[in-house]
Amino acid sequence: MSLAEPPLLELCGVSRLFARRQDMIGRLAARAGLVAAPQAVRAVDGVDLQVRRGEVLGLVGESGCGKSTLGRMAAGLLSPTRGRVLYRGADFAAMPAGAARRARLTVQMIFQDPYASLNPRLRVAEIVGEAPRVHGLIDGDEQAYVDAQLRRAGLDPGYKRRYPHQFSGGQRQRIGIARALAVRPEFLVCDEAVAALDVSIQAQIINLFMELRDQLGLTYLFISHDLGVVEHLSDRVAIMYLGRIVEAAAVEQVFGRPNHPYTQALLAEVPRLETRRRRFTAIAGELPSPLHPPAGCHFHPRCPHAMPRCRAEAPVLREIAPGHRSACHLNDRA
Amino acid sequence: MQALPAAATAPILEVRDLRTHFFMRAGVVPAVDGVSFGVAPGEVLGLVGESGSGKTVTGFSVMRLVEPPGRIVGGKILFRGRDLAQLSERAMRDLRGNRIAMVFQDPMTTLNPVLRIDTQLIEAVRAHGRTSRRAARARAVEAMAMVGIPQPEERLSAYPHQFSGGMRQRIAIAIALLHRPELIIADEPTTALDVTIQAQILAEVQRLAREHGTALLWITHDLSVVAGLADRVAVMYAGRIVESGAVDRVLDHPRHPYTSGLIESVPSRNRRGARLRQIPGMTPNLLALPRGCAFRTRCPHAADACAAEPRLTETAPGQMVRCFYPERVTAA
Numbered sequence: 001m002s003l004a005e006p007p008l009l010e011l012c013g014v015s016r017l018f019a020r021r022q023d024m025i026g027r028l029a030a031r032a033g034l035v036a037a038p039q040a041v042r043a044v045d046g047v048d049l050q051v052r053r054g055e056v057l058g059l060v061g062e063s064g065c066g067k068s069t070l071g072r073m074a075a076g077l078l079s080p081t082r083g084r085v086l087y088r089g090a091d092f093a094a095m096p097a098g099a100a101r102r103a104r105l106t107v108q109m110i111f112q113d114p115y116a117s118l119n120p121r122l123r124v125a126e127i128v129g130e131a132p133r134v135h136g137l138i139d140g141d142e143q144a145y146v147d148a149q150l151r152r153a154g155l156d157p158g159y160k161r162r163y164p165h166q167f168s169g170g171q172r173q174r175i176g177i178a179r180a181l182a183v184r185p186e187f188l189v190c191d192e193a194v195a196a197l198d199v200s201i202q203a204q205i206i207n208l209f210m211e212l213r214d215q216l217g218l219t220y221l222f223i224s225h226d227l228g229v230v231e232h233l234s235d236r237v238a239i240m241y242l243g244r245i246v247e248a249a250a251v252e253q254v255f256g257r258p259n260h261p262y263t264q265a266l267l268a269e270v271p272r273l274e275t276r277r278r279r280f281t282a283i284a285g286e287l288p289s290p291l292h293p294p295a296g297c298h299f300h301p302r303c304p305h306a307m308p309r310c311r312a313e314a315p316v317l318r319e320i321a322p323g324h325r326s327a328c329h330l331n332d333r334a
Numbered sequence: 335m336q337a338l339p340a341a342a343t344a345p346i347l348e349v350r351d352l353r354t355h356f357f358m359r360a361g362v363v364p365a366v367d368g369v370s371f372g373v374a375p376g377e378v379l380g381l382v383g384e385s386g387s388g389k390t391v392t393g394f395s396v397m398r399l400v401e402p403p404g405r406i407v408g409g410k411i412l413f414r415g416r417d418l419a420q421l422s423e424r425a426m427r428d429l430r431g432n433r434i435a436m437v438f439q440d441p442m443t444t445l446n447p448v449l450r451i452d453t454q455l456i457e458a459v460r461a462h463g464r465t466s467r468r469a470a471r472a473r474a475v476e477a478m479a480m481v482g483i484p485q486p487e488e489r490l491s492a493y494p495h496q497f498s499g500g501m502r503q504r505i506a507i508a509i510a511l512l513h514r515p516e517l518i519i520a521d522e523p524t525t526a527l528d529v530t531i532q533a534q535i536l537a538e539v540q541r542l543a544r545e546h547g548t549a550l551l552w553i554t555h556d557l558s559v560v561a562g563l564a565d566r567v568a569v570m571y572a573g574r575i576v577e578s579g580a581v582d583r584v585l586d587h588p589r590h591p592y593t594s595g596l597i598e599s600v601p602s603r604n605r606r607g608a609r610l611r612q613i614p615g616m617t618p619n620l621l622a623l624p625r626g627c628a629f630r631t632r633c634p635h636a637a638d639a640c641a642a643e644p645r646l647t648e649t650a651p652g653q654m655v656r657c658f659y660p661e662r663v664t665a666a
Contacts (some may be wrong), residue, residue, distance in 0.1 A: 062528035062529070062530065062531075063499075063528055168616050168617065169385075170616065171616070198384040198385055198555065198617055199384060199555055199556075199557070199596055199599060199600075200384060200595065200596060200599060200612070200613040200617070201616070201617070202599070203599035203601075203610040203611070203612040203613070204612045204613075204614075206601070206610055207609050207610050207612055210607075210609065225528065225529070227529070228558075228600065228601045228602050229601055231601065231602070231606065232601035232602075232604065232606055232607070232610070233601075233607065251606070265530065266529060266530065269529045269530050269532070269533040270529055270558075271529075271532075271533075271536075271556070271558035271559045271561065271562045271563075272558055272561065272562070272602055273557060273558050273561045273585060273597065273600055273602060273603065274561070274602070275561060275562050276561055276562065276581060276582055276585075277562065277563070277564075277565070277581070278562045279537070279540070280533045280534075280536040280537035280540060280562065280563075287498070287528065287530075287531075
């Protein structure tokens with residue numbers, strides 16, 4: 001990659017808050033000081049992240065850490081409360097409507113639940129063909145175009161008159177992939193895209209993702225809680241904890257020399273085929289509520305190395321080695 | 335855990351040729367079709383399979399929780415020598431939750447959302463035997479502490495929705511432990527949980543088996559969890575056990591092509607970024623199983639002989655394999 005080329009996707013100080021909508025009585029009561037103003041959940045908190053063209057960036061974190069919210073913002077499905085999402089250096093929010101619509105097509109999302117993300121009342125041919133037709137991407141025969149999309153996702157075009165419920169989980173995920181690819185995206189956001197699949201089917205879909213990457217030069221943001229899957233197909237990995245990125249580096253660095261205590265703990269907990277009858281030990285404590293994140297470093301109540309400074313001051317994500325960023329005060333001590 | 339001499343460990347549970355079928359309009363689904371296994375005190379048996387393999391129905395059958403259109407149509411479920419399949423519903427109720435307990439994937443299967451935790455735990459204690467409220471409460475606190483819930487006394491007066499998913503699953507496990515059961519059947523209890531929480535629960539479960547001699551039947555699709563937790567493993571496919579044996583033996587020297595395929599498709603067994611070895615085809619439809627070996631349509635080694643039904647045969651001490659050509663499967 002040349003230095004002049006901007007990253008395909010750049011998140012600059014992106015935050016997303018979710019607040020419960022109050023009714024009028026609630027608002028009046030809050031104004032009168034009778035009840036406290038509602039709290040907002042900061043699902044994503046000041047994230048800076050770049051995805052380069054052609055790479056697979058794995059985004060890892062536990063449930064509630066904000067990884068799906070981040071993915072939806074990256075895919076343009078959700079606007080950030082603060083910060084900017086730049087696509088090839090341009091901000092969706094600042095583009096004229098028509099240009100933004102065209103630009104958004106180039107980013108597509110694959111969802112976790114292949115049962116919930118397909119319209120049960122549409123035939124496969126319509127699910128896959130609708131978007132490219134509406135956006136005028138098909139020149140020539142629509143049915144031939146749909147057939148090509150299905151074949152590329154490993155489905156027999158003979159099944160295109162069927163409805164989603166007539167397919168197994170793995171096949172439905174293939175329909176979701178065919179639908180996403182039908183609008184010729186260059187960037188796919190996969191949110192737990194293999195988590196709901198059986199083990200033997202999971203490998204088939206992971207292989208399909210990798211084949212498509214080679215064939216079409218796709219870029220991926222691959223969101224998963226499964227470290228084994230992320231390690232296998234990512235070039236770079238970002239680890240998220242309670243709304244913040246705590247570590248980001250090349251996959252070899254994250255798995256070979258994890259720097260952040262949370263990354264280290266996470267890697268230690270992953271069950272592996274090679275470890276037999278191990279003594280499980282565990283990170284103390286629970287994932288704190290995102291409504292009341294701990295002050296300072298979010299991880300300090302569970303961290304074995306916590307110091308007074310960690311309780312007061314949030315560590316900054318900064319480079320500790322070329323291409324290896326980590327947000328931990330321990331790195332200042334050396 | 336240390337190996338006990340075989341003679342000293344008569345199995346707590348011995349399932350012989352269990353058959354549980356579902357009588358549907360479209361036909362008879364042989365969800366469990368001739369399954370046999372045993373679990374000894376302090377032993378963890380991992381029952382592994384994909385969706386539709388019959389692993390959950392096996393667990394439900396042992397608990398006698400299978401409901402119509404499903405029915406246990408054959409076999410023996412010997413618990414301490416008594417056949418649960420023949421037991422009256424009343425006698426079964428005395429065992430259930432008392433000497434045999436079950437933990438489900440979703441803790442809300444166990445918990446009542448509108449009752450406080452203490453109400454539910456105390457009720458469960460007093461369901462089996464006369465106990466004073468005070469003693470029942472003390473037992474509830476003890477069980478909560480055992481599964482690592484901080485400040486159990488205070489937490490008892492909370493409702494299920496006030497706990498996180500991991501904490502709820504611990505409470506469900508605490509309920510399973512109330513009567514110090516001899517056998518716990520756990521159906522994917524950590525699948526919905528995060529890795530750090532999963533590790534905490536696995537640590538507690540391991541301690542139980544080790545310190546209290548509780549026998550565990552751990553039902554899961556995750557071979558990696560079984561590797562870390564279980565002593566022995568049984569792999570199910572289309573309602574039958576296709577391979578069983580000691581964890582080290584089966585995971586290091588699988589002899590059934592399905593077991594071997596599952597192991598080889600785990601990402602950590604493949605070179606990073608390389609194409610994963612995959613099992614072709616789909617998980618089978620139990621209404622339209624191929625004749626003979628159910629796996630033969632997906633099997634790389636299938637031959638004409640596979641149109642007949644293979645039996646479980648011992649390929650190494652303690653390792654049973656349901657395949658005509660176990661020698662064709664070699665570790666990668």
